[in-house]
Amino acid sequence: MTQMTYNRLYLEGDWRRTASSGTIPVYSASTEERIGTVPEAGTADADAAVQAAREAFDDPTGWSTWDPARRAEVLERFAAALEARGAETARRVSLQNGMPITLAEQFEQWFPAVVVRYYSHLMVDLAQEETRPGMLGGSSRVIRQPVGVVAAIVPWNVPQAITFLKLAPALASGCTVVLKPAPETVLDAMLMCEAAAEAGFPAGVLNVVPGGRELGAHLVSHPRVDKVSFTGSTAAGRAIAETCGRLLRPVTLELGGKSAAIVLDDADLHATIESFYAATLLNNGQICWLCTRVLAPRSRYTEVVDTITALASSLSVGDPLDPGTQMGPLVSARQRDRVEGYIAKGLSEGARITTGGGRPKGLDRGWFLEPTVFADVDASHTIAQEEIFGPVLSVIPYSSEEEAVAIANDSEYGLGGTVWTADSDRGEALARRISSGTIGINAYANEPTAP
The missing domain is CATH 3.40.605.10 (Aldehyde Dehydrogenase; Chain A, domain 1)
Incomplete structure (x- = not known):
């Protein structure tokens, strides 16, 4: 070159x-x-x-x-x-x-x-x-x-x-x-x-x-x-x-973010999967407002985990200049080391990896990392509290909307967030209870004309 x-x-x-x-x-x-x-x-x-x-x-x-x-x-x-x-x-x-x-x-x-x-x-x-x-x-x-x-x-x-x-x-x-x-x-x-x-x-x-x-x-x-x-x-x-x-x-x-994506019990993630990807894993996970904490109802927890796992595992990882690539490398070796340290911490605290967790095979050069999803994450775990800035999602269960709001607000950050639901009015009502600068309903965009 x-x-x-x-x-x-x-x-x-x-x-x-x-x-x-x-x-x-x-x-x-x-x-x-x-x-x-x-x-x-x-x-x-x-x-x-x-x-x-x-x-x-x-x-x-x-x-x-x-x-x-x-x-x-x-x-x-x-x-x-x-x-x-x-x-x-x-x-x-x-x-x-x-x-x-x-x-x-x-x-x-x-x-x-x-x-x-x-x-x-x-x-x-x-x-x-x-x-x-x-x-x-x-x-x-x-x-x-x-x-x-x-x-x-x-x-x-x-x-x-x-x-x-x-x-x-x-x-x-x-x-x-x-x-x-x-x-x-x-x-x-x-x-x-x-x-x-x-x-x-x-x-x-x-x-x-x-x-x-x-x-x-x-x-x-x-x-x-x-x-x-x-x-x-x-x-x-x-x-x-x-x-x-x-x-x-x-x-x-x-500044930093550890935004929450609250998946309500009536949400159809399959119908909004592209928007969900954009709100959670865009730019190789290297955006501050991404919703890297996914809150899922216990009644649908396994289904939500499986859907997110399928999404992450289906992403095309490779050369960022290839128009077909959805997940490129991280910015530096130091950044990849940082993200890998968080993955190790998640495992040590008892969370379970459903996909990813390592470096993709066949990509020996470049600072690549597989899109990674953790299940069985407690809201107090390090990976649920600290900004990772890489393609790592934590799926956290909740039992009621009140608990979901409490978990979403239990954070040092307040940058973004999303609510996923088939009922936009219900979604907006819940969004108003989240302590965050911006909230999206079934999507997220950092709108320049908004405060």
Whole structure:
């Protein structure tokens, strides 16, 4: 495979050499071969990026002061440039993190341009000022203004979709951004930078600094950053929240998940099996909102276990660039080791594997792992409480709806969830009792227009 090698980073509106001599090697998740190299940004590079973003934001005639329609013209060029590179973006993501290409085409090829246009149009149509009558005889003028320099830190699992859930609203509203992509998925970020350069953003509006946790921590605490947006682990999120709390700095966090899929006694999983797969095992189990705890009524427990087992065992595991692949490799050897550690823990605590549990035969290269289903799982088991971030499901029995709600809510997480039922009204009534940010009925989608 031809190596994808970059020797400059997109900083201050141009391609520049880094102050650091470090590099980030990039590997294929399916072959373990090195496929590219990107410069690693150091703290001096991050400082330069923040300074450029600060100057661009503070410019009295710059990006933050432009009429939203004028910003929309640049963002439309950005969206078009992203679309022109969409197929290659999807390919690079699949190579790096193992995402099946058919999924990458949805999340990474098409979504970024769509969300850029959505927020761009939203800002054009949104009133920038409004007057509200006061209670004390006067009135209040409410003015919507960009918050300032945003430090955006994104993970490796759905890198471009998550990048644009941060970039699109920030740029459309007039903020300037310093983006730190994860070191596992930097080749797609560099392609995004090429699109940004083609779009013609003013210098400093968008700056990209690839690096690890130390660089992220430096950005989070930087004195010239106004807002932090982070997606990643709960442990890292707590540390970021502590830092931002001391600094009184606004922060948005999307962290880990251990969401519950409640299968009610009237559910027809066979009729919704594709949606159930998407809500539980999508992207090789490497999505934070997946429902990896499946709660099944005791009256139908064996049937539900058998249905889920058949689903997991039927999935096509292989090369993520093959359109027929439903389950690719995990992102790294370290991630596979982590997931295998949880599988061993599940067995040691008394749960029973009904399918999977090992590495697939015939796939000796790449960080592959079989889709795995555990039965006889107690809600207190480690595999039912901690985020695994791999293709591992735990099926937990319950005796009543009240018990199902209690089990679903017995979690440190509150990100997503689903209810599976033939009666949508019944499903919604139950969903309202779950302590979680979002809930799907017989399906799940992380809808960008929802809070």
